[in-house]
Amino acid sequence: MTVQPIAAPPERFPRLPDARPGGRTRLPFSPWHLFLAPMAAVMLVPLIWMVIVSLETQQQANGFPPVLIPTSLHFSNYPDAWNAVPFAHFFINSALYSLATVAGNLLFCSLAAYAFARIRFFGRDVLFVVLLATLMVPFQVILIPTFLIVKDLGLIDSVGGLIMPNLCSAFGIFMLRQFFRTLPIELEEAARIDGTSRLGILFKIVLPLSLPALATLGIIQFLWSWNDFLWPLIIINTASHAPLQLGLSTLQGAHFTAWNLLMAGTVMSQLPMLVIFLLAQRWFIRSIAFTGIKQ
């Protein structure tokens, strides 16, 4: 008796068997490539073009037809752009702004979220709703009064003025509270019996278990602060106090016909975020997916 071959298990949706050998498709590769490759090109061409123009001379950049492949690489655009506007200051200001807001959010939101998640105190639920309500109000509503408050605090035109309003956001409190509540409470109760202070519990037990949520909050806040434009536009007047995106727009304002220079400046300003993204892709994607999947 011949052994009947066992049928292969049905192919799983939606990960379809794309390149079917001897099947309907006559292409040596999956037909999906015909759709994905042009899409990838559309997404990447603007960035690739940015790099190409950044390496051209002004005549090549402002020429028609556009020079698609420059014969020589004009790297001097980069130091020229760096010196045309205070790029070093832009980077430092952005770094301070981003790191300070990330640190502030991680610290203050953790403290508050822990209290909302684990401590029963008077007015807790009302307070939580009130803080959450601030998330519903668009930034433009508080833009003008925040400007006036920062002015009264004497922080106009300073990095401090950028940082202060963004040190703590209800979004972080909400996210961390939801996360803390999913942690098993027995660990914290055991530590409480052992006499650990609440602060100790937070820092020694809860936070180490919350690294994914903290990383998500940190990444989202860092990306937001690094790319922030409207708030710096409103309160910064001096070029050397500007963070990166505002600084880039001043380069645009001063040299809007020197596109090769402008592209070099754009490349320099986007490079850090691009590099961080490429190195930490999984964290980025996970963080973004997380914001969409919360219940």
Added chain:
Amino acid sequence: MTAHSHADGAAIHRRPGLIKRLAASNHLAGWAFVAPAVILIAVFALIPIGWSLLLSLQSNNLIAPGHYVGLANYRALAKDPLFRSAIGHTVVYTVIFVPVSIVGALGLAVALNRKIRGIRFYRLAVFVPLVTSTVATGIIFLWLLDPTFGLVNYVLSLLGLPQQQFLQDPNEALYCIVAMTVWGWLGFDVIIYLAALQGIPTELLEAAEIDGASRWSAFRSVVVPLLGPATLFLVVWSTINALQLFDEIYVTTRGGPLESTTVIVYYLYQQAFQFFNGGYGAAIAWVLFVAILIVTMFQLWVGRRRVYYMS
């Protein structure tokens, strides 16, 4: 009394009055923990919300103290033709941006949900524009769409198509803004949809296949409904963001040409920080807020009736 393993339970048996002390320490501890956050959010969010409402009832040039004028700002807004056209531009932008980016993202997510060679490269290509700033996007597209030297017009000329004025044409500029913001934000929607697609149980689709459903009808009747929560989230999120469009406008067209890209927030910026009509700007912000609130509540209401949640 022997100590038990439950902290508060043992305490109750040990000494009365300890409950009160523990409870008091709870209140104190709770407030101590939230204090920094509460102070920061009170000063930089709660107070500004109230203040901005008061500002909208004033005539205030942001330098000298203002004086109250009642609802004059709102009455002026109702009659302001520039505000009305700003609303029109914002609505046109939103009504095009949201469906285009969501449908496009869904298609891309389905295409990216494959195990073919190079899929990681394709995914990366779609995600990368997300980390570029709005300013960079504006500058890059300003150059790409330049009527004389831009790459897009060059490609059009190679294809024998007429040259366009793009951002310098009052009839085209807003649509160019749609294109560049879709480019910049598509990756976000794709990530959300990809994650949602990968959460769909394969048994459901296998069952549909067994029942004889074609791939397209299985997609329409099984996948799309199950993506309901993700779609609702993206619709609400994209709409809120679209109504607040500003950065790209500032960097590319400054509201022009001929005010054709002046959206609500750009108009607010002009009024408050170029013409120093602080009270008027605050009133614009509140109108925008109420509009966003109404639109969001409507979308959530529709969502509640039509979105199916798996669990």
